[in-house]
Amino acid sequence: MGLCHGKPIEAQKRFSEDSVIPNENEPSWSSHTSKTPKFPFYSPSPLPSAFKNSPANSSVNSTPLRLFKRPFPPPSPAKHIKALLARRHGSVKPNEATIPEGSECEIGLDKNFGFSKNFESHYELGEEVGRGHFGYTCAAKGKKGSLKGQDVAVKVIQKSKMTTAIAIEDVRREVNILRALTGHRNLVHFYDAYDDEENVYIVMELCKGGELLDRILSRGGKYSEEDAKVVMVQILNVVAYCHLQGVVHRDLKPENFLFTSKDERSPLKAIDFGLSDYVKPGKSMPRFLNFLLIFRSLEYTVMEDVVADERLNDIVGSAYYVAPEVLHRSYGTEADMWSIGVIAYILLCGSRPFWARTESGIFRAVLKADPSFDEAPWPNLSLDAVDFVKRLLNKDYRKRLTAAQALSHPWLAGHHDVKIPLDTIVYKLVKAYICSSSLRKTALKALAKTLTIQQLAYLREQFTSLGPNKSGCVSLQNFKTAMAKFATDAMKDSRVLDFVNTVSSLQYRKMDFEEFCAAAISVHQLEGMDSWEQHARRGYEFFEKDGNRPIMIEELASELGLSPSVPVHVVLQDWIRHSDGKLSFLGFVRLLHGLSARALQKA
Structure with a gap:
């Protein structure tokens, strides 16, 4: 735990020498497959390290002087998660304290999934291609029906390992999500699910091209910018x-993307939806015990005691991709975008952005440290590439790009495969706009005038997706139709269609593109850009010209929906210029954020 006491960035730098030289004597990692692991537990690079000395020797030089030889380690951000995971899978020891989860009962569990029967008459299992905590994955061949003679992959999940209701629900949800989402060209194709007294069998497309991680390693650890864009x-x-569709994957990493063939231009497919879940509208990720992203990988090891050692060779590597908000126990789809940011960082430079020798150290780095963009090759990469990664690795999830926004980022602009899909964040932002005061709407309209051509291009794509009428306006019906156009069973299960209700106020009015831009602006995301101050200053200039006016504190409080009180009035005084009674720049920026009474009291 020595590195946890040092400065995270400095500790990272001491071990960040990138290398493409394999070292066969290095300790290995646990893996969910039976293949030789690739990530040594003490190297910041996903490539084998060039260090010949042991990790202990390396640690001596990087550990600050201490008063005690063996200081008490800081509390582990992982311990409570590991204890919950142990309870989730029924592996709690008699004397261990447990945390109630609800909906658990090991007696009388219903393991009848209602899937298809007679698996063995339909498929012949071949060689094993991976093994996990609950079961294993095999290549197989169809014996009859439409898949006769076709190679497939079969995930075999042992029912004897399902010792809690939550574990059973995980399997049921994985099948439901795969069945609902199958058909997308970058998602592994689902064929069918079977079950018998002993196992559940999930039959899927067999991807023969290997993992994205294998391709990264075969390229010496990193991709060129153009090749990284394709990925x-x-x-x-x-x-x-x-x-x-309202589905968050929650375990995005290079190992969970497979190429369909060995061809260099082979399509990439997302796999392993065993950790996926639905995100309900207006809520964070439901039930903390149901989204243990970083430790689900434990199911792919042979550990009997999941609450044992904290060393990375026991816990495997998903911790490297965990978002800060996951550690704070409340997150949604933004956590996937953080994981994509980590993948992008690795693709472009061959190193992990956050690293430590224990999973607790990794979590502290994720929470406190900033990824380095100073060392090679970052100074030689395009500014757009650096900005792309930075905007995905923003610790404030509100400032992070959505997947649709990332596709419209200048770094990917002009790529032949880019098509900007409908973005549900638009529904949330439009709702907030409709519920805003007239003064805030005016401020947002002023800010919208500062948007760049590229930012307007994204908004134009979203507006077009809503199908405006001949007069160039959208109404509630447009929002309903656009969402229904992409609806699947997964969207119904996640209740994403409820987002339409958030813009119900549009039923009796229409919104043109200019107002839509003001409504669909994410102030938080703009604030996360280097150009934020320029946007804010120029927006304030437009606001001064077109919408600023003298305003009393009482009126401002009313505009914000605040009840008059002494603390509120004291704070709001800073929002108004004493010279002419108009909104100050500070007030303008605060108004853009739509601060609540609770936020004002904390100010």
Whole structure:
């Protein structure tokens, strides 16, 4: 735990020498497959390290002096998660404290899934291609029917390993999501699901091209920008599709993307939806115990005691892709975008953005440290590439790009496979706009005038997706029709269609493109850009010219929906210029954010 006491960035730099030289003597990682692991537990690069010394020797030089030889380690951000995972899978020891989860009962569990029967008469299992905590994956061949003679992959999940209701629900949900979403060109094709007394069998497309991780390693650890774009567009395409359906993957990493063939231009497919879940409108990810992203990988190891050692060779690598908000126990689709940012960082430079020798250290780096963009090759990459990664690895999930926005980023502009899908964030932002005061709407309209051509292009794509009428306006019916156009069973299960209700106020009015731009602006995302101050200053200039006016504190409080009180009035005084009684620049920026009374009291 020595590195956890040092400065995260400095500790990272000491071990960040990128290398493409394999070292066969390095310790190996646990993996969900039986293949030789590729990530040594002490190297910041996904490539084998060139260090010949042991990790202990390396740690000595990077550990600050301490008063005690063996100091107490800081509390682990992982311990509570590991304890919950143990309870989730029924592996809690008699004397261990447990945390109630609900809906758990090991007695009388219903393991009848209602899937198709007689698996063995339809498929002949071949060689095993991967093994996990619950079961294994095999290549197989169809024996009859439409898949006769065709190679497929079969995920065999052992019912004896399903010791809690949550574990059973995980399998049921995985099948439902795969069945609902299958058909997207960058998502592994689902054929059918079977079950018998012993196992559940999930029959899927067999991807013979290997993992994205294998391709990264075969290229010496990194991609060129152009080749990285090809990969990122495919990843973003399928993730945008999933998010539109209300599905968050929650375990995005290079190992969970497979190529269909060995061909260099082979399509990339997302796999392993065993951790996926639905995101309900207006809520964070439901039930903390149901989204243990970083430790679901434990199911793919042979560990009997999942609450044992914290070393990375025991816990495997998903922790590298975990978003900060996951550690704060409340997250949604934005967590997937963080994971994509980590993948993009690795593709472009061959190193992980966050690293430590224990999973607790990784989590602290994720929460506190900033990824380095100073070392090679970053200074030699395009500014757009650096900006793309930075906007995905923003610790504030509100400032992070959505998948649709990432596809419209200048770095990917002009790529032949880019098609901007409908983005559900538009529904949320339009709702907030409709519920805003007239003064805030005026401020947002002023800010919208500062948007660049590229930012307007994204909004134009979203507006077009809504299908405006001949007069160039959209109404509630447009929002309903656009969402229904892409509806699947997954969208129904996630209740994403409820987003339409958030713009119900449009029923009796229409919105043109100019107003739509003001409504669909994410102030938080603009704030996360380097050009934010320029946007804010120019927006304030437009606001001064067209919409600023003298306003009393009482009127401002009323505009914000606040009840008059002394604390509120004291804070709002800073919003108004004493010279002419008009809104100050500070007030303009605060108004854009639509601060609540609770936020004002904290100010």
